[in-house]
Amino acid sequence: MPTSFQQFFTECQQRTNRFLSENLPPAIEPAAKLKAAMRYSCLDGGKRVRATLVYATANIFTPAFTSPLIDTAAAAVECIHAYSLIHDDLPAMDNDDLRRGKPTCHRAYDEATAILAGDALQTFAFELLSKACSTDSARLLSIIRHLAAASGSGGMAGGQAMDMDATGQNIDLAVLESVHRHKTGALITASVMMGALAGGASDEEVVFEKLKDYAKSIGLAFQVQDDILDVQSSTEILGKTSGSDISMAKATYVSLLGINGAGNKVSELHQNALSALSGFGGEAEHLRQLAKFIIERKH
Numbered sequence: 001m002p003t004s005f006q007q008f009f010t011e012c013q014q015r016t017n018r019f020l021s022e023n024l025p026p027a028i029e030p031a032a033k034l035k036a037a038m039r040y041s042c043l044d045g046g047k048r049v050r051a052t053l054v055y056a057t058a059n060i061f062t063p064a065f066t067s068p069l070i071d072t073a074a075a076a077v078e079c080i081h082a083y084s085l086i087h088d089d090l091p092a093m094d095n096d097d098l099r100r101g102k103p104t105c106h107r108a109y110d111e112a113t114a115i116l117a118g119d120a121l122q123t124f125a126f127e128l129l130s131k132a133c134s135t136d137s138a139r140l141l142s143i144i145r146h147l148a149a150a151s152g153s154g155g156m157a158g159g160q161a162m163d164m165d166a167t168g169q170n171i172d173l174a175v176l177e178s179v180h181r182h183k184t185g186a187l188i189t190a191s192v193m194m195g196a197l198a199g200g201a202s203d204e205e206v207v208f209e210k211l212k213d214y215a216k217s218i219g220l221a222f223q224v225q226d227d228i229l230d231v232q233s234s235t236e237i238l239g240k241t242s243g244s245d246i247s248m249a250k251a252t253y254v255s256l257l258g259i260n261g262a263g264n265k266v267s268e269l270h271q272n273a274l275s276a277l278s279g280f281g282g283e284a285e286h287l288r289q290l291a292k293f294i295i296e297r298k299h
Helices: 005-023 032-042 049-061 068-088 111-130 137-151 156-166 173-199 206-232 253-276 282-296
Strands: none
Touching: 005 049, 005 068, 005 282, 032 068, 032 111, 049 068, 049 173, 049 206, 049 282, 068 111, 068 137, 068 156, 068 173, 111 137, 137 156, 137 173, 156 173, 173 206, 173 253, 206 253, 206 282, 253 282
């Protein structure tokens, strides 16, 4: 087991990339272009923060690299994340040309292939989980339920719809927070919940609620930091087009609170996340370090 956070993070990234590379369908016929687009969008890029959250939370209850179910859960959440980015970048959504430092899926292939690649990655996530090695069917079902709920109309997809409806509109902080808790926060929260379940926790335990509080705080902090980086960072560093929120007239924490106010919000959410973990010992240190990474990242 890696000891330092950086070693742990690197191992999580490597395990996730290796699992995805070995399990995503190879880019061969039939539908070779679709499969190539899936691999293009899911591999060779991404920080794997959500997968690392799965491993770090599981590590509280069991060594994170000992259960195949943990590997599967980490890979599944990254498939959902990759699908969401493909669709988010489409001309009908944010119409972006760059993602993870390379052309977006619809630019590298075509719009129809990108739509299908997103669809296929979404269903592939649940295919992976349905085939996971687990003797506890109730636990596996709960993991699937968390991921499904976070992905649909009550989670990420709903948040994207809310975001589109709010574009160009004058909205307040309460509405903006609701958008981001759905669009970005839901999948981050699911990553923590899935990690706890895959590690052996019960979703009826008090500790589960504390982890949920942590996850909700870092999920929102992730998006507020994104809003800050969209203004302060460059396209080259971000790996996606900077200033896109301004160009699309989107309400952000920066537009509503200013840079300093948004920075204060990130700090507040970071402290909330740490407070939620106050009852845990060293076994939650990787989660604390992940919270720090999220608010200090530059891309």
